Amino acid sequence: MPQQENAPRELHDSRYDAHRVEEKWFERWASDPSLYAAEATSTKPKFYVLEMLPYPSGALHMGHVRNYAIGDALARYMWMNGYNVLHPMGWDSFGLPAENAAISANVPPREWTLRNIANMKAQMKRLGFAYDWSREVTTCFPEYYRWNQWFFLKLYEKGLAYRKKSKVNWCPKCATVLANEQVVNGGYCWRHEDTLVEQRELEQWFLRTTHYSDELLRDLERLPGWPEKVRTMQRNWIGRSEGTLVEFRLDAADGAKIAVFTTRVDTIFGATSVQLAPEHPLVSELAASNPKLRAQVDQLITEQRRAKEAGDIGEIEKHGVNTGRFAVNPYNGEKVPIWIANYILMGYGTGAIMSVPAHDERDYDFAKKYGIAIRLVILPRPNDPEETVVEPALPFTTMDGTLVNSGQFSGLSCDQAIQKMSAYAEQKGFGKRTVAYRLKDWGISRQRYWGTPIPMLYCERDGIVPVPEKDLPVILPDQVKITLTGGSPLLEVPEFLNTTCPRCGGPARRETDTMDTFVDSSWYFYRYTDAHNDRAPFDSKTVAYWFPINQYIGGVEHAILHLIYSRFWTKFMRDIGLVQNDEPVERLFTQGMVIKDGAKMSKSLGNVVSPDEMVSKYGADAARLYSLFAAPPDRDLDWQDTGIEGIRRFVGRVYAFFMQDHEESRTSDGHFVIGDLTPAERSILRKLHQTIRRVSEDFKGRWHFNTSVAALMELLNECTANNALAANTALRRAVKKDFVLLLAPFAPFLAHELWETLGQNDNLLRAPWPAYDPELAKEEELQIPLQVNGKLRAVITVPANATEEMILERALGDEKVKAHIGGKTIVKRIVVPGKLVNLVVK
RNA sequence: GCCGGGAUGGCGGAAUUGGCAGACGCGUUGGACUUAGGAUCCAAUGCCCAAAAGGCGUGCAGGUUCAAGUCCUGUUCCCGGCACCA
Numbered sequence: 001m002p003q004q005e006n007a008p009r010e011l012h013d014s015r016y017d018a019h020r021v022e023e024k025w026f027e028r029w030a031s032d033p034s035l036y037a038a039e040a041t042s043t044k045p046k047f048y049v050l051e052m053l054p055y056p057s058g059a060l061h062m063g064h065v066r067n068y069a070i071g072d073a074l075a076r077y078m079w080m081n082g083y084n085v086l087h088p089m090g091w092d093s094f095g096l097p098a099e100n101a102a103i104s105a106n107v108p109p110r111e112w113t114l115r116n117i118a119n120m121k122a123q124m125k126r127l128g129f130a131y132d133w134s135r136e137v138t139t140c141f142p143e144y145y146r147w148n149q150w151f152f153l154k155l156y157e158k159g160l161a162y163r164k165k166s167k168v169n170w171c172p173k174c175a176t177v178l179a180n181e182q183v184v185n186g187g188y189c190w191r192h193e194d195t196l197v198e199q200r201e202l203e204q205w206f207l208r209t210t211h212y213s214d215e216l217l218r219d220l221e222r223l224p225g226w227p228e229k230v231r232t233m234q235r236n237w238i239g240r241s242e243g244t245l246v247e248f249r250l251d252a253a254d255g256a257k258i259a260v261f262t263t264r265v266d267t268i269f270g271a272t273s274v275q276l277a278p279e280h281p282l283v284s285e286l287a288a289s290n291p292k293l294r295a296q297v298d299q300l301i302t303e304q305r306r307a308k309e310a311g312d313i314g315e316i317e318k319h320g321v322n323t324g325r326f327a328v329n330p331y332n333g334e335k336v337p338i339w340i341a342n343y344i345l346m347g348y349g350t351g352a353i354m355s356v357p358a359h360d361e362r363d364y365d366f367a368k369k370y371g372i373a374i375r376l377v378i379l380p381r382p383n384d385p386e387e388t389v390v391e392p393a394l395p396f397t398t399m400d401g402t403l404v405n406s407g408q409f410s411g412l413s414c415d416q417a418i419q420k421m422s423a424y425a426e427q428k429g430f431g432k433r434t435v436a437y438r439l440k441d442w443g444i445s446r447q448r449y450w451g452t453p454i455p456m457l458y459c460e461r462d463g464i465v466p467v468p469e470k471d472l473p474v475i476l477p478d479q480v481k482i483t484l485t486g487g488s489p490l491l492e493v494p495e496f497l498n499t500t501c502p503r504c505g506g507p508a509r510r511e512t513d514t515m516d517t518f519v520d521s522s523w524y525f526y527r528y529t530d531a532h533n534d535r536a537p538f539d540s541k542t543v544a545y546w547f548p549i550n551q552y553i554g555g556v557e558h559a560i561l562h563l564i565y566s567r568f569w570t571k572f573m574r575d576i577g578l579v580q581n582d583e584p585v586e587r588l589f590t591q592g593m594v595i596k597d598g599a600k601m602s603k604s605l606g607n608v609v610s611p612d613e614m615v616s617k618y619g620a621d622a623a624r625l626y627s628l629f630a631a632p633p634d635r636d637l638d639w640q641d642t643g644i645e646g647i648r649r650f651v652g653r654v655y656a657f658f659m660q661d662h663e664e665s666r667t668s669d670g671h672f673v674i675g676d677l678t679p680a681e682r683s684i685l686r687k688l689h690q691t692i693r694r695v696s697e698d699f700k701g702r703w704h705f706n707t708s709v710a711a712l713m714e715l716l717n718e719c720t721a722n723n724a725l726a727a728n729t730a731l732r733r734a735v736k737k738d739f740v741l742l743l744a745p746f747a748p749f750l751a752h753e754l755w756e757t758l759g760q761n762d763n764l765l766r767a768p769w770p771a772y773d774p775e776l777a778k779e780e781e782l783q784i785p786l787q788v789n790g791k792l793r794a795v796i797t798v799p800a801n802a803t804e805e806m807i808l809e810r811a812l813g814d815e816k817v818k819a820h821i822g823g824k825t826i827v828k829r830i831v832v833p834g835k836l837v838n839l840v841v842k
Numbered sequence: 843g844c845c846g847g848g849a850u851g852g853c854g855g856a857a858u859u860g861g862c863a864g865a866c867g868c869g870u871u872g873g874a875c876u877u878a879g880g881a882u883c884c885a886a887u888g889c890c891c892a893a894a895a896g897g898c899g900u901g902c903a904g905g906u907u908c909a910a911g912u913c914c915u916g917u918u919c920c921c922g923g924c925a926c927c928a
Contacts (some may be wrong), residue, residue: 015881108909438924629866642853643867704858705864710856710865784862795862830861830909
């Protein structure tokens with residue numbers, strides 16, 4: 001095909017000055033805070049789009065930019081589609097880094113935090129994100145955290161907040177509690193790398209998340225708008241497992257009970273020992289009179305803890321100690337030895353198991369090592385009744401078998417046996433069917449300063465007393481000395497610590513623990529709907545209007561904790577009549593990480609790309625466009641410095657295309673008659689409608705905005721190639737107008753600027769999203785590939801309405817096709833209308 | 843070990859339903875304009891072959907089909923999550 005001579009594009013005169021343009025719109029938007037405000041009441045349908053609120057660490061990183069670029073594009077798209085959009089932003093502003101900064105930079109946590117917020121907020125504004133700042137939520141403000149305290153009191157009232165002893169990481173040199181992330185190198189203090197962290201038992205506050213275990217699991221089925229990956233992760237995290245609780249009796253005069261949990265009660269006749277976790281309460285009793293045992297157990301505990309901290313508990317060598325005592329199997333009265341083993345977890349089930357080496361891999365390993373008896377009680381079911389049953393290879397762990405050597409239960413299948421044997425246990429009163437969960441109650445106590453004070457008092461006379469609701473908020477004092485040693489800094493603030501008991505009026509001491517910051521983020525999105533309410537956390541009617549969140553967007557790293565806690569909180573609020581929805585989030589989108597040079601961006605690797613630098617070098621639009629263009633949003637994005645150059649070029653070419661003749665475009669009314677268009681002009685119009693279709697469908701479907709941006713590039717390429725639109729001012733204007741509308745969600749600064757150059761005085765943000773005409777989008781001619789024996793031999797162009805017969809005729813007449821058929825016979829002719837022709841020859 | 847996700851040119855990625863593999867962008871090469879170009883524009887660009895003709899190509903090995911990146915069986919590697927959960 002002959003290549004047409006292309007006129008060089010006149011672009012030199014109209015270079016796009018992203019800075020000038022973006023600063024101009026930045027100023028204008030700043031002067032009108034109502035621009036992005038959600039309407040309190042509206043006849044429009046509502047849409048609540050939310051991105052996860054950031055921790056104000058100092059500055060935005062590219063992961064934030066990507067997250068917010070996705071959400072902002074959606075918000076703008078929904079505005080243009082006539083929705084009443086709620087698109088808020090806030091700050092997850094309590095947390096440990098502020099205290100660290102207090103030490104290293106000698107800035108009070110509050111000041112450091114607020115400074116960071118100011119900086120990051122400015123960055124967000126400079127990037128052009130359309131947030132309703134009138135609803136900004138800052139979790140470290142008393143106006144917000146007083147409601148954390150209020151919720152805590154409600155939870156306490158309902159018995160869902162309680163105190164129990166629990167282990168914490170304790171550094172003897174710091175004389176303080178460490179967060180998990182401060183325990184490094186498999187058990188050492190982050191500040192004293194030669195000091196082993198100890199485990200100390202402290203009284204801590206817990207929230208009864210397990211109260212909702214079943215509902216949290218069940219309702220995952222009602223969240224089809226969540227990624228399957230996240231639902232699976234939550235399912236595993238909750239870890240529901242049906243089984244049987246069986247009580248063995250200690251072989252002693254008092255006959256203390258040892259409850260074990262098993263999912264395979266059908267194998268209990270094969271139990272040849274009982275295994276206890278090293279931290280099992282019975283262990284201390286057994287060891288009390290046995291110093292040697294005590295020492296051995298302590299050794300096991302240390303091993304287990306080290307392995308856990310090093311993250312390889314599944315890898316450690318199994319160790320155990322025989323206590324010399326026995327437990328009685330209630331099914332057959334048999335006495336089996338009691339062992340203590342490092343692979344038994346106190347945190348799951350009852351912390352004790354029956355060990356059946358023949359039918360459990362772990363028990364098998366352990367029994368082999370210590371010479372414990374192995375007794376086969378399940379035989380595989382033969383495929384055919386004639387077949388003789390051979391002894392299976394051990395351990396034989398499948399459920400597809402028949403019980404043997406199991407007394408009255410012999411001959412049953414595993415499934416039947418589990419039913420019957422559980423019923424038997426219940427009848428005899430030594431056991432029952434039960435469900436175990438991996439999910440634990442949520443420990444919210446933090447021995448930290450920078451967090452929400454837990455609103456509880458300790459009175460010498462009345463014990464634990466909740467702060468009366470009317471005395472909220474319990475204000476976190478500002479004047480404290482952060483040392484990171486010697487416990488909570490709040491202990492050093494007498495005016496905080498010392499108070500009076502609301503019951504007896506006597507002296508009382510305040511709780512100095514503060515709340516886990518996951519509390520803050522468990523309900524913040526409700527506060528956005530009614531951010532300034534000082535009588536309640538929010539107004540229920542307002543929440544009922546906005547909830548559930550239509551679209552939540554954030555990193556997959558929050559798939560478990562944040563999102564389970566949020567679901568828990570919602571269910572609790574529903575149960576106390578505060579909200580009506582069972583779930584907070586209807587649709588969830590988890591975006592991929594931003595990586596560079598094959599690794600996650602990090603200071604230590606020196607591969608960090610700073611948003612500020614990108615904005616100053618290329619502009620906010622380019623940074624946003626590139627973060628959408630470089631990869632589909634759900635996949636990891638490999639940042640390439642040369643890639644954003646290409647985007648800047650695109651932005652410049654768009655601008656040049658509009659400026660080429662903007663006077664004419666501005667004054668045209670944009671009306672043209674389709675019948676009068678030249679074929680080339682019709683082709684552009686077709687491309688326009690195809691582009692509208694592609695971009696609209698990306699929003700409705702997979703969110704592959706990389707292809708949306710690519711579609712816009714293709715449209716621009718067609719518009720500028722061969723000066724195709726030169727002769728038709730009206731069409732040119734019409735195409736430009738729709739182009740701006742399509743560009744608006746992705747590159748708001750440029751789009752607004754171009755909108756203005758077109759002479760549009762209305763607000764682009766509320767301009768209607770363009771509709772496509774399927775007729776105009778339809779191709780008039782089709783390229784039909786011709787294959788012979790599945791191999792491409794030629795391509796012909798036919799009218800879109802060509803019949804099968806016409807296409808086949810053309811195909812058979814094609815010279816190249818003829819040559820490949822040669823003298824052979826055509827045995828099959830496949831004509832797929834609109835797609836291809838394949839001739840099978842022999 | 844279990845559960846997800848992935849593997850496509852030199853690179854990021856397209857190809858939602860089996861129907862022209864490589865859209866779009868980067869990079870590279872050649873050219874135009876230019877005092878100059880690391881600006882801008884034009885063109886070429888999966889690999890093999892001097893070129894044409896042709897052949898080969900979506901991690902690997904098979905299979906189904908007129909036709910496979912796409913479906914099936916097996917397998918390797920990479921990323922993420924969970925992990926002695928009884």
